[in-house]
Amino acid sequence: MRLPKTLEAILERAPEGRAPSKEERVQLLQVPEDSLDASTIKAVADIVARRRFRNTGILLGQIGVETAPCPGNCLFCVFGKEHTTLPPRRMSLDEIRQRAHGFAERGDLYALFLMTMHEFDLDWLVEVVRAVRQDAPSHTQNVVNIGDFDLCAAKRLKDAGVNGAYHVCRLGEGMDTSVSLDARKATFKVIKDVGMDFYYCCEPVGPEHRAEELVEQMFMGIDYECFQHAAMRRVYIPGAPLAHHGQITERRLAQVVSVVTLATLGCSETQSIAVHEPNPLGLSAGANTAYAETGANPRDVESDTAGSRGLDMAACRKMLYEAGFQSLRRGDGMTIDLDRDYLQVN
Numbered sequence: 001m002r003l004p005k006t007l008e009a010i011l012e013r014a015p016e017g018r019a020p021s022k023e024e025r026v027q028l029l030q031v032p033e034d035s036l037d038a039s040t041i042k043a044v045a046d047i048v049a050r051r052r053f054r055n056t057g058i059l060l061g062q063i064g065v066e067t068a069p070c071p072g073n074c075l076f077c078v079f080g081k082e083h084t085t086l087p088p089r090r091m092s093l094d095e096i097r098q099r100a101h102g103f104a105e106r107g108d109l110y111a112l113f114l115m116t117m118h119e120f121d122l123d124w125l126v127e128v129v130r131a132v133r134q135d136a137p138s139h140t141q142n143v144v145n146i147g148d149f150d151l152c153a154a155k156r157l158k159d160a161g162v163n164g165a166y167h168v169c170r171l172g173e174g175m176d177t178s179v180s181l182d183a184r185k186a187t188f189k190v191i192k193d194v195g196m197d198f199y200y201c202c203e204p205v206g207p208e209h210r211a212e213e214l215v216e217q218m219f220m221g222i223d224y225e226c227f228q229h230a231a232m233r234r235v236y237i238p239g240a241p242l243a244h245h246g247q248i249t250e251r252r253l254a255q256v257v258s259v260v261t262l263a264t265l266g267c268s269e270t271q272s273i274a275v276h277e278p279n280p281l282g283l284s285a286g287a288n289t290a291y292a293e294t295g296a297n298p299r300d301v302e303s304d305t306a307g308s309r310g311l312d313m314a315a316c317r318k319m320l321y322e323a324g325f326q327s328l329r330r331g332d333g334m335t336i337d338l339d340r341d342y343l344q345v346n
């Protein structure tokens, strides 16, 4: 069995840290997911990423702290205001603290994420950040996953202890959502200007997305020098307006992860790659990061994703171990050995 010469040439450059061009990324995504070519792309991305990240995994934990009919109205999300059936709810400060403690208690949580709807109460969020910051170990970072915000809000969040922000121009932004593309990009700039780590993702990938669209969307993260890149598939939610398109497989998602991984090779700021939701195929195709989730989740019809779609820390830790990662990186850059003994104790 032989690879096409053009593919061989692209993949041979990867170990030298040379990323494929935009056109080449399109070619990599157009390869059928059940081909030898696709398996080889994933294998090369895996090897290159493990070298790049020293075979170290990252554990992240996200708390969806509130739910409401969301004005973002994304057609792929369970909270879109024109189709949601979930009741509004906001967690109490005590509940958030307890859940944050549950994520951080073993000492290997790189960063705690707080997720709100597109619109959020900044004063309350600052209070929440301060509360979890006070309880969390100093080596755990704080990240927000919220709607668009300006420099003034970014400074307040940073002063309260926020280290980074997850922010994305989603596929179909402005058409499948009520959110403006320009507003998203303005927030990217704010995140970079204020000095926060920028977490990006190629999402939410569905079967209808063309390779060219995926490449354009993933390039924005690289353009803004993201700290973390990732890939996430759109989860099939019965009744959601985009449900009729169906859902890609974890195998296809792993191929997208591998192309994201290779695409970031020229971006020295990128220090981790994630796959949402975490799964062994993605973690063997370039991803080194797994997210545990609790509370609200845009991909879950249950109002609390803990015990439903959301994995807990133990499951994420074990998944990273089974995927062959030999250490875990904390938020202060120190690492912890990830071996059988550590798993048993933890």
Ligand code: SF4
Pocket: 070, 071, 072, 073, 074, 077, 078, 079, 080, 081, 116, 117, 118, 177, 298
């Ligand atoms: S994905 Fe985010 S912005 Fe869009 S509807 Fe859901 S919560 Fe709102």
